[in-house]
Structures are given as C-alpha cells and as structure tokens.
Amino acid sequence: MASIQDEIRQEVTSNDIVLFMKGTPQMPMCGFSGQVVQILDYLGVPYKGINVLANDEIRQGIKDFANWPTIPQLYVKGEFVGGCDIIREMFQSGELTSHLNEQGIACKQPEQN
Numbered sequence: 001m002a003s004i005q006d007e008i009r010q011e012v013t014s015n016d017i018v019l020f021m022k023g024t025p026q027m028p029m030c031g032f033s034g035q036v037v038q039i040l041d042y043l044g045v046p047y048k049g050i051n052v053l054a055n056d057e058i059r060q061g062i063k064d065f066a067n068w069p070t071i072p073q074l075y076v077k078g079e080f081v082g083g084c085d086i087i088r089e090m091f092q093s094g095e096l097t098s099h100l101n102e103q104g105i106a107c108k109q110p111e112q113n
Contacts (some may be wrong), residue, residue, distance in 0.1 A: 004061035012075040016105055017047035020062045021072040025049040032084035033072045039091045040074075043107035045100060077103045 002010075012018050017040070023029030025037050025047070040047050052059040052071050059071070066073055066080045074081045076099065081087065090096035100107045 004057045005065055008058065008061055008065045011048070011050060013078045015048045016077055017045055018075045019047055019049045019072055020052055020058070021049055022051070022053050024051050029053060035084050036072045036074060036087050039087060039096070043097065043100070045105055045107045076100065076105070
C-alpha cells in the first residue's frame with residue numbers, strides 16, 4: 001500500500017499544476033484558497049485542485065511533504081511554488097506568469113496598469 005507521501009508525490013509529478021486547497025476550484029472553502037483559484041483561473045491555466053478537507057491524511061501529509069505549515073499550496077511541474085501570499089505577490093509582479101511560461105505552460109498575460 002502506498003504511503004500518503006507517495007500519493008502526494010504521484011499527484012505533483014503527474015499533473016503540470018496542482019493546488020492543494022480547502023474546498024474545490026468550483027467551491028473554495030477558505031479565502032486564501034479562493035484567491036489562488038482566482039489567480040489561476042484569470043491566467044487561464046489548467047490545474048488540478050485537491051481538497052485537503054476531504055482527507056485528513058492528505059491535509060497533514062501535504063504540510064509535511066513541503067515542510068510548509070499552511071494551505072493552499074501550489075505545485076508547478078512537481079515543484080512547490082508557494083502559498084497564497086507568495087502566489088499573490090508573484091502574480092502581481094508578473095513573476096508567476098514568467099515562471100509558468102518558463103515551465104512550458106501557456107497563460108494569459110495580465111493587463112499592466
């Protein structure tokens with residue numbers, strides 16, 4: 001039987017973008033998860049949302065996996081990118097779009113003010 005760490009590793013390596021979140025992309029259950037969903041949806045990138053509230057093992061396991069204490073957690077091409085504050089800052093600076101493009105993931109360019 002695979003360990004929860006193996007299951008998490010399988011998810012982050014078999015999907016280009018994975019968001020471990022509270023709730024689902026269609027119905028986020030916390031504001032921080034909702035903000036990351038809004039950013040990803042705005043950029044028009046496909047991603048897999050994994051609801052940590054549906055499985056306590058995953059909820060704790062993902063914190064251990066990344067050694068990061070909070071949810072949501074965003075992974076791109078198997079690499080932990082960050083939580084809500086980091087993703088929001090990267091989005092606002094344009095760094096998130098650049099990172100996604102460097103990883104071969106096409107996304108909509110945010111409008112510059």
